[in-house]
Amino acid sequence: MSEPRTGKPSTQKKTATEIMSVIEEGNVRFNYQSETFKEEFLSIIRTLYDLYYQWMPYEKMVVYGGKPVPLPRKDMRRPYKFRLTGSTDKANRLIERKENEDLFQMTGQDPIINRVLIRKDLLKSYGRDNVEDYITPEINQLVDAFIAAPEEVMQAMQPVMEMLQAAEGEKGG
Secondary structure, three states: OOEHHHOEOOOOOOOHHHHHHHHHHHHHHHHHHHHHHHHHHHHHHHHHHHHHHHHOOOOOEEEEOOEEEEOOHHHHOOOOOOOOOOOHHHHHHHHHHHHHHHHHHHOOOOOOOOHHHHHHHHHHHOOOOOHHHHOOHHHHHHHHHHHHOHHHHHHHHHHHHHHHHHHHHHHHO
């Protein structure tokens, strides 16, 4: 028997839906716990700030640009609302984006790697769902044609390559 609410899949059969429900329940619990942790952390920050304001000397000086500058207590009064932004989901997206950027940089000059697919992954990690709009349609068609039938594309490109070589020979001569 499956217990997705406890984070335990069935021991007998595991369906994709069951596994997804276990993962989603785990994410909900983890995000809830991280939200509670964020509120507790903010409470500590507010308390530390208020304590500093309460006990701060009236003649407090801070070093700014290498020179001591007075810091008036009235500027420290707290009309500010402290907020922590971010979540585990956001952190995971940032890590995925960084990994995609690293892969893009690492394989950028490798002729064997399909850079169009890596660019699509990179665009998706930035939240762009319409990745086809970002890629020049003509180049995308060429890449798709080359992936489907590389020999035919090379044969079609042969006359163009010969014309370019002939033009280079005329310039050189």
